[in-house]
Structures are given as structure tokens and as C-alpha cells.
Amino acid sequence: MSSHDITVLGFAIILAGLVGTEATARTGRAGVPTFAQVVTRVMRTRTGRVGVLVGWAWLGLHFFARLSSVSREAIGASSAELSGSGPNG
């Protein structure tokens, strides 16, 4: 198993954990809050509300837009092409 596969597997496990936690929370028996409850709790203050929304806006900026002059010509290349090329963060 290559380091690429291990990295992807790690993300997959974490994603499965998030989905599993949400499913567990929706049963209402384990004392685990749902994602919506967590977000509602975090966003009860202005700091939390604006902070979460700024984080959301940053996601859009990060994936779709560009303010700084960083070249992303490698975007859209296949995974093999991405090896060792293309700025990222």
C-alpha cells in the first residue's frame, strides 16, 4: 500500500467516522449531539456565528476563487499529473 493510498484511506476513515457519529446521534440514545446541534451551539454567540460563516466563506474562496497571485495551472490535471506539480494548500 503506497503512501497515497494510506493518506486517502485516512480521509475515508475520518469521513466514515463523521457519518457514523451523525447516524448514532440521530438515534438519540448515545448522548451524542447531531451536527446541526453542534453548529447551533457553536453559533449561539456572535463570535461563533461570524467565525463559522467566515470559515464557510473561506472554503468557497479556497476551492473556487483566488485573491493572491498563486498559479494553479495544474488544477484539473489527473492524479498522476499532480505528482510533484501544481500549488496546493
Add this chain to the structure above:
Amino acid sequence: MRPDGVPWTEGVAEERAERHADGRSRAAPSGVARPPTPEHLVASRPTPALTADQPVRIRTTFTERVVVAISGIRQPVVAILLMIALFTVLAGKPLDGLLLAIVAIALAWDAGMTARQHFVSGGTGNQDSAQGGAGSAWPVEAAWRPRAGRPRRRHIAIGVTGAVIYSLTVGSFSRMSWPATAGVVGLGAGVVIIGWGGPTRQREIPRRFSRIGVLSWGSLLLAACLWELGALLGQPTLAQSSYAHPTISTLTDPLLSTSLGRTAAVIGWIALGAFLVER
């Protein structure tokens, strides 16, 4: 907005805080957030010497302002935003990081001032109580009255139609192009401004979560952050992607390279934003 037409802003809160500091009036019960009804205003401002048209501000020196802002960094959301700003700069996007850092510092300042006002007014300095504690669905500083239920179907239909048109438009532009950037920045800034004004929907705020609840979500989010950080540090440089250690951005690049993929992703981004605004 207060009944007399004056925005329900920090200046008024500071006014109340100074009165409490002078000992001329008593603090309202902390942790109980109520709508700014006339009764509420009368109960919290019994002193006739100061009127609503004469807000009194706490004077602070520059050093005090710095201390207040630093104290606000203790807020987890602020600390996370500053971390994101740092890595955004390190990844070669200084302007993005700078904007994020400015917002984070503004939030730190706001959080610090709120905690300070609450402390001056006789509270514990806990922002949780100062800005509406558990059970409060209507924070004191809200700029508008949140609606009670779901949006009307007509409004939902208009919103969905607009979101689809917006996504098709933004998705049709080249990724990272200036038209796409303008669209994303415009929508993002608008939503953040709405968020600053307060919640748009009245909701029951959950009480403190159990330890297992905090651990379950907290550990997963921490693991995701550390795994992403590990992949980022595994790249040749922070600004250069790697096939061997792909970050989430690298993994999503093939999807976002097509117009259809970008459109779908933008729809998902807008849906997430609508979900958050409705909290």
C-alpha cells in the same frame, strides 16, 4: 433595532455597562437573553439622567485595546481562524490569509469587549452568558427579529432557483478566474454580514453537551485537521501538491476541473451556507 429607532449596538451595551460600574443601577440577570422589548429596556435603564440618545462609551487606551483583543483569541473559533490564516499565508496565498486574519482579530476584539462589558456589569466575564446562554434563542444584540419557523415555500423556491443559476454561472467560469472570484467573494461577504446581524431563525439552543458528545465530534474534527496537516507537510513545499501525500484540495482537483463538477460543488457550498445561516 430598538423601539426608539436606535440600532441595538455595542455602544448601548457599553452604556449599560458603565452605569453598572458606577453603581447607579443593577445588572440584569446574566445568562438570560431577552428580546429588546420596551419593558426590557426600562428594566435595565432606570436612571433618567442618561437617555437613549446619549450613549456613553468606555474609554480605553491603546494598550487596553490590545489586551482586550488578545483576550478574545481564547475563543476557539478565533484561534482556529488564525491557524487557517497562518497556513493560508504559508501556502502562498498572503492576501487570503491577511483578510482572514483581519476578520479573526475583529472577532477577537468583539469577543474581548463583550466579555469585558459583562465583567464590568457584574457578570463573570463569560461570553456565553453575555451573548445569550443556553436556552436563549434570541440574542440581545440581534439586528432583526428572527422568524419562528421555516421560510415560506415561495421564498425557498426563489432561493433554490437563484442558487442553481448562480452555480451554473460561477461553474461556467474558469476556476480561480476573476469572475469566479468576484462571485464567491460577493456571496461570502453577504452571508458573513447577515451573520453579524444575528440569527435569522429562532431556534432552541442546546445546553452543554455531555463529555462523550464533545469527545466524539471534537476528536474526529481534530483527527481530520491533523491528517490534512500531515498531508500538507508531506508535500515537497507547502505551495506544491503531491501525489504521494494528497490534501483534500488535491483530491478534489479532478472534480473541480470540469464545469459540471464546479457547478455541483458550488451548489453544495451554497447549501452548506444556507444550512449555517438557518442555525
